[in-house]
Amino acid sequence: MxxxxxxxxxxxxxxxxxxxxxxxxxxxxxxxxxxxxxxxxxxxxxxxxxxxxxxxxxxxxxxxxxxxxxxxxxxxxxxxxxxxxxxxxxxxxxxxxxxxxxxxxxxxxxxxxxxxxxxxxxxxxxxxxxxxxxxxxxxxxxxxxxxxxxxxxxxxxxxxxxxxxxxxxxxxxxxxxxxxxxxxxxxxSFASADLFKVTFKGKGGHGAMPHDCIDAAIVASSFVMNVQTVVSRTVDAQHPSVLTVGKMVVGTRFNVIAENAVIEGTVRCFNPETRDHIETQLQHYAEQVAAIYGATAEVEYIRGTQxxxxxxxxxxxxxxxxxxxxxxxxxxxxxxxxxxxxxxxxxxxxxxxxxxxxxxxxxxxxxxxxxxxxxxxxxxxxxxxxxxxxxxxxxxxxx
Incomplete structure (x- = not known):
């Protein structure tokens, strides 16, 4: 007492x-x-x-x-x-x-x-x-x-x-x-937060002669549109996750086919296995999209907070x-x-x-x-x- x-x-x-x-x-x-x-x-x-x-x-x-x-x-x-x-x-x-x-x-x-x-x-x-x-x-x-x-x-x-x-x-x-x-x-309570950076390399050239080039702008755009399906079609819907592309830098001039494109974004989730899966899928999607157009892809995935x-x-x-x-x-x-x-x-x-x-x-x-x-x-x-x-x-x- x-x-x-x-x-x-x-x-x-x-x-x-x-x-x-x-x-x-x-x-x-x-x-x-x-x-x-x-x-x-x-x-x-x-x-x-x-x-x-x-x-x-x-x-x-x-x-x-x-x-x-x-x-x-x-x-x-x-x-x-x-x-x-x-x-x-x-x-x-x-x-x-x-x-x-x-x-x-x-x-x-x-x-x-x-x-x-x-x-x-x-x-x-x-x-x-x-x-x-x-x-x-x-x-x-x-x-x-x-x-x-x-x-x-x-x-x-x-x-x-x-x-x-x-x-x-x-x-x-x-x-x-x-x-x-x-x-x-x-x-x-709070999600893990990771940063990814994808660099696509194509073949630049004159905007009037795209048949001689590999347009990195097209490659990057295709990746941005398709990479959302990593979450919507490959992650268990009961494991919340977010994949956001926040930045895309591509090209140098209005009449030049872009040789390089750099995309940056973030991944958020709660489940460690989901985190590993998304990292693997990002690499896979970047490489496959690049291959379709004859370009190359380099992926950097940086783990931030857990x-x-x-x-x-x-x-x-x-x-x-x-x-x-x-x-x-x-x-x-x-x-x-x-x-x-x-x-x-x-x-x-x-x-x-x-x-x-x-x-x-x-x-x-x-x-x-x-x-x-x-x-x-x-x-x-x-x-x-x-x-x-x-x-x-x-x-x-x-x-």
């Missing part, structure tokens, strides 16, 4: 600290929003995080070239849970120029909410640090650079972020969900924690997205889960898509995210 009462006291203490520091939380987010830094350039953000942690008395170390790994040591022995927030901005021009905290950097913007993630984790760190003597274990804090390049998580793991970690948890602000709602379901698959027990814990902290009505079921997240690389090292916290509010014009120049968040969601970070850590360590 005493132990149960103590857990409830700490649960309430976390909520109290988050609410007491809600104005500071908003100020931090706005500061970071106005000073966006692109992937691997997060020098000011890293310095700010380090200073904040130093003021709290939390031990940390900088990673190279940017990023921070910190640990809150609990007063009692136990497991270690990791909490991750990303920090980088995007090369997007801010269109919300009327905001007092609009980006000060031309062509750079926090158009995906990473400013919010960093602010929320710092505030969660403050709450957890205040109850550290009662923590039955440790909390690892990961402030990650370069998520937008799908490179940061790998590098943080390489530099020791997941050493001795038993479980890992992350959050993403989500403008497609109502403010303060929380979604975390077992199974697929699918984010929420581990069952961790996802259930998020639901329990969110329900206890915010009420059962806060729970929301957001369908898996074909968007990508390099959080997947942490899940290679330990079980865990990735939650979405809603920030969409039509009255505050915060329902714009991520990566759009008018993207913004309903700042009422900040306290929800900060508390979810902290309560998850407390809940996991007390299992």
């Amino acid at each position: 005493i132990q149960t009462e103590m857990k409830e006291i700490i649960h309430s203490k976390i909520k109290e600290v988050i609410q007491t520091n809600s104005e500071e939380l908003t100020e931090i987010r706005r500061k970071l929003h106005s000073e966006p830094e692109l992937s691997w350039e997060e020098e000011q953000t890293t310095a700010f995080v380090c200073q904040y942690l130093s003021d709290l008395g939390v031990s940390y170390r900088r990673t190279e070239p940017t990023g921070v790994i910190a640990t809150i040591i609990g007063g009692r022995s136990g497991k270690t849970v990791a909490l991750r927030a990303d920090m980088d901005a995007l090369p997007v021009e801010e269109l919300n120029t009327d905001l007092s905290y609009a980006s000060k950097e031309t062509g750079k913007m926090h158009a995906c909410g990473h400013d919010a993630h960093t602010a929320m984790l710092l505030t969660a760190a403050k709450a957890l640090n205040e109850i550290k003597d009662e923590l039955p274990g440790n909390v690892r804090l990961i402030f990650q650079p370069a998520e937008e390049l799908a490179q940061g998580a790998k590098e943080m793991v390489k530099q020791g972020a997941m050493e001795d970690v038993d479980n890992v948890f992350g959050i993403h602000i989500w403008s497609q969900m109502p403010t303060q709602k929380v979604s975390c379901t077992p199974g697929p 699918a984010v698959i929420n581990e069952k027990d961790s996802a259930k814990l998020v639901q329990q924690v969110a329900s206890a902290a915010f009420g059962a009505d806060a729970l929301y079921h957001e369908k898996p997205t074909m968007g990508a997240e390099d959080f997947s690389f942490y899940l290679d090292k330990a079980p865990g889960s990735f939650a979405l916290v809603g920030s969409g509010n039509p009255e505050k014009d915060t329902e714009w898509a991520h990566h759009h120049g008018k993207f913004n968040i309903d700042e009422d969601a900040l306290a929800t995210g900060a508390e979810l970070y902290a309560q998850y850590a407390w809940g996991y360590l007390n299992q």
Whole structure:
């Protein structure tokens, strides 16, 4: 009974600290929003995080070239849970120029909410640090650079972020969900994301004499039209997947038959076998289409992020924690997205889960898509995210 009462006291203490520091939380987010830094350039953000942690008395170390790994040591022995927030901005021009905290950097913007993630984790760190003597274990804090390049998580793991970690948890602000709602379901959450590049080589010549040429424009166009059937006709319909051609560069002049064509695109799916299959089929389709016209094809397939698959027990814990902290009505079921997240690389090292916290509010014009120049968040969601970070850590360590 005493132990149960103590857990409830700490649960309430976390909520109290988050609410007491809600104005500071908003100020931090706005500061970071106005000073966006692109992937691997997060020098000011890293310095700010380090200073904040130093003021709290939390031990940390900088990673190279940017990023921070910190640990809150609990007063009692136990497991270690990791909490991750990303920090980088995007090369997007801010269109919300009327905001007092609009980006000060031309062509750079926090158009995906990473400013919010960093602010929320710092505030969660403050709450957890205040109850550290009662923590039955440790909390690892990961402030990650370069998520937008799908490179940061790998590098943080390489530099020791997941050493001795038993479980890992992350959050993403989500403008497609109502403010303060929380979604975390077992199974697929974000898709794997790969890049492909196909280079066709034909035989150029004068536009008036196509019979002497092998037109790379025709080859490339045929490939673009036919490659969609890789998904529609060769992949099991119960395994969602997307193949998108986003770029095609072909030809040099209006009256010259193109000798070369370069096509670039992306592949998204959740199933590893489907991923392997699509890669193989891309190679096959490119070679066969080229052969029909007497051209050649070279395929480069680059694997990016893996699918984010929420581990069952961790996802259930998020639901329990969110329900206890915010009420059962806060729970929301957001369908898996074909968007990508390099959080997947942490899940290679330990079980865990990735939650979405809603920030969409039509009255505050915060329902714009991520990566759009008018993207913004309903700042009422900040306290929800900060508390979810902290309560998850407390809940996991007390299992």
